Amino acid sequence: MKPNVPVNRKGTFVRLLRTLFEFFPVLMPVALVCILFSAIVGSLPTVFMQKIIAVIETNWQTGDWAAAAPQILRLVAILATMYGLALISTIVWTQLMAIITQGLLKKLRVKMFDGMQNLPLRYFDTNDHGDIMSHYTNDIDTLRQMVAQSFPQLLSMFVTILAVLVIMLYYSFWLSLVILLGSLVMVKFTRSIGGKSATFFQRQQKSLGKVEGFVEELMDGQKVVKVFCHESETCADFDRLNDALMSDSKQANTYANTLMPILMNTGNFIYALVAIVGGILLITHAPNLSFSGMAFSISITVPFLNMTRQFTGTIGQVSQQINLVVMGMAGAQRIFELMDEEPEVDQGNVTLVNVQEQKDGSLKEVPYRSNVWAWKVPQEDGSFHYTRLTGDVRFEHVDFGYVPEKTVLHDISLFAKPGQKVAFVGATGAGKTTITNLINRFYDIHNGRILYDGIDIMTIRKADLRRSLGIVLQDTNLFTGTVMDNIRYGQLEATDEECIAAAKLAGAHDFITRLPHGYQTMLTSNGANLSQGQRQLLAIARAAVADPPVMIMDEATSSIDTRTEAIVQKGMDALMYGRTVFVIAHRLSTVKNSNAIMVLEQGHIIERGSHDELIAQKGKYYQLYTGAFELE
């Protein structure tokens, strides 16, 4: 969780309520009415009980059941009817709340997800992915608990407390006062224990995290542990963390376990107190003070004692629920925060359209897929100018930094004519990968211009700009689905044949046909059942099916064996053919045939030229190439 975000409980609560009513304008009010109704009815029996007891009081010494029966049976019948109604409304609201809760969660999930798709890449680069995920897991889960349980329960308990309080005051002020004071003590207890328990549960969570981190690291390096016979030292380290976890867990659970006995027995104390005070009042015939003006009698004391149980029990439950509400509110706030994140801005108005070349050489926009693309540039007079998409990319004095204070690229100027291959070489942190983030406007540059076919990319609609660029990234990301689905990701309208053709081009066809279900093989967890090289081949096929005029290739850093590397290289070469290509090279063997090689150091281009020129220069590139320097 993000620290230091002030909790705005009231604002969040209001917004949550508003959201609920907005999503469920009919169901929500109905549910509320039913909750209130069943709560009110649920607190009435004490009144009937008192009446029935009064009847018994007057009749029991005579032993004449027949005389009392009509009165009692009538009362029981009324009570049963009310119970019946309460039961029905309970069924209605519990069913409605089940529907509302799940519906709300779904809508929130979808809203969060939709909003998230429109966030700039910076958000994903600067926020921990685990933290982003916890919006969908922890926060949604606490919210479910709150909306489905705490919310209706609190409402109904609130009503119960109110109703019972009114009835109590109806009978006797004095006794009510005893109960109220007692309840106050009870709330204090619960809050303090609940708070302590929550602190220790957080500590337990932290300790558990430490154990988890340790186990994960050690299990990853378990073979090294074996090779160095380091088992006993490792066990000793583990014991320390494990014991700390135990002690936190013990304390947290001790407090949690103590809560119930405390609540119940404070309830018992109050009960005893009420009995004593009631007894004193009854016997001393002290003047009663109440709404009803009734004098003390046994028919007041007995139901009053029952109400004491009801009242303190409810107070106890409320104070328990409060802790859940606090958690739920924090979760709701985080969910709203994600929904409120500023989406990516796009002021581009230049779009990419299909065109047909006319006889006179001019371009005409056509509504079908002509495989000829052009940039449609709006002119000041309202007309459009069409520029053919060729893949000419120029950097003019580009400066860039991820944060304003720290420039990572300084005054970069370069050009790549259609069909040319430009390679970037340099040590880790030199700024190679950053360049890929700029051409497709994942990040915007601070100074200078980037021109695409002569058009400033700031004026191009982002979706169209990105559609005209293909990227093969260092780390391959595949999606859950079939191999075919994953290739088609590059071009959703592609036919099976087109996808297979792309796979063949990438050199992936061979291994795919050897998979158990060929192109229909299901991939899960980022293609865990494939090798690193195979995943890269699929990423290349995916880019091939998109068929963009400009490609950005970020070579994989992780070592794959030489044979697979050769196959991957061949696939990449096939994909590069006839396109403008930017290669971020981590191996020098792949850049030799580039039209231009840029050697980057700390954000500056320090050398540029073809392979032969750079070798002849005997500069940094020469040193890298001869192995005198480590590239990574």
Next chain:
Amino acid sequence: MIRLLAKSIREYKRDALLTPLFVTLEVIIECIIPFLTANLVLEIQNGCELSTIVRYGVILMVLAGFSLFFGRIAGTTAASASAGYARNLRRDMFYNIQNFSFANIDRFSTSSLVTRMTTDVTNVQMAFMMIIRGAIRFPLMLVFSFIMAYIMGGSMAFIFLFTIPVLAIGLAVIICKVHPLFVKVFRKYDTLNNSIQENVQAMRVVKSYVREDFEKEKFSTAAEDVCRDFTRAERIMAFNSPLMQFCLYSATCLILGLGAYFIISTQGVALTVGKLSSLFVYSFQILVSLMMLSMVFVMITISAESAHRIVEVLQERSTITSPANAVMDVKDGSIDFDGVDFKYSADAERDALSQIDLHIRSGETVGILGGTGSSKSSLIQLIPRLYDATEGTVRVGGVDVRDYDLDSLRNAVSVVLQKNVLFSGTIKENLRWGNPDATDEEIMEACRLAQADEFIQLFPHKYDTYLERGGVNVSGGQKQRLCIARALLKKPKILILDDSTSAVDTKTDALIRKAFREFIPDTTKIIVAQRVASVQEADRILIMDGGRIVAMGTHEELLKSSPIYQEVYESQNKGGQEDEA
């Protein structure tokens, strides 16, 4: 399974047994209290003295105090027993994993072991606490409450013979219907969350292919599906509280109606108003305990799956252990393979190694070349007995590796694994893995040999530089050099480098080999590599292909005789040395 799990209770047995005892005491008091209050009401009705009321009040308070006291102790012992039990479980699992051989390690993935040691243990811990507190408390409460109700109300208690089965059957039906639904929907829910994670991680791909809308649609469909299933399950679950209310309400009506009849018709002999009101308390206690019992039951069912996964780890027996009367001393660094075949598992289709006969003299330097899948790594892993040969024998210093004490053997045979790992901690701490008693001078000496000293001296904190997890704050080449230094600190008789200089530049690679030649000439050195340059000066070079040694000889001999060697050599020397960083 239960017996194996119970073994881990150990020193917490006392707390685990005390808990039900105190819970029992607590429950008894809880059931006496309504009995007393009923009598109190009776006394008040009969117009008793004030002192009687006060006496009852004080007794009530004392009992409440005791109940609180017992409840508190039971809560503490339960927490202590379950937290301690969980600790022991984790410890037993971890210790057992430390005994795993490489073959055992291969069988479990890291993430699965992590889940087993965290989430699964926490589930079992909660279930354990539920059992020692709840499994006693609620049935006891049920029985006591019923008995008390019988004592107080006589035949009135038979009302509960109607409500208890209704509630029990109702709950059972709900649980039976809802449990499989929840199992299914939680699996879907996991898939949904995994797909979000996938989307977050692949955001660059999503954005560069402009697939935001496609992803939204995909997600919305999946979310809709999860929502539908969840709602179905939750709606069945939602019948829990109306069911409870129904039982409570009908009990109340029956108690009131029948109670009034009994009181009046027997003139207060069979029942009194006070007893009547305590019947409500008992009826509530009975129904609540039934409800809680069903929750305990669900909890146990859920944790059974976790328990099963824990037992799997506890039951796993190491495939490699030191023999009795083990040889503790490794004489020299000679290695012999006699007719060795090797398979990774008994049902593997093909041998990873077949018919290996190889004899290496102490102090010799041997290079091994071969493509992926040629089983170079398999071969060297048999030497420190990380795996056992399926057929034939492997001898070190003239003794079968299976006769050695494992620690002695592995301390004499130092391997730098291909997938090597540094741990979070300072450089010094990491290097001391090789020898916990190494002096600073020895550490620096090893680093100088591995050509690591130079770059370590450039770090602001030098040897005390903190390495992040996985050594991400040093480069690949630096990491490999640190791993070599760590292996050197063992002062081994045999040093094996499994492709351990692939990210090191060629010049440094040569310097490392030179240092080996000059400073540890008596150590047997085996170098597995991709680069010919790394093995060129070795006394002998083995060429492996498909699990067999296909050629053996010096660089010059192989250049003449082995076509594979010629091919590799030429491809790597064409147009100068290529960097493979």
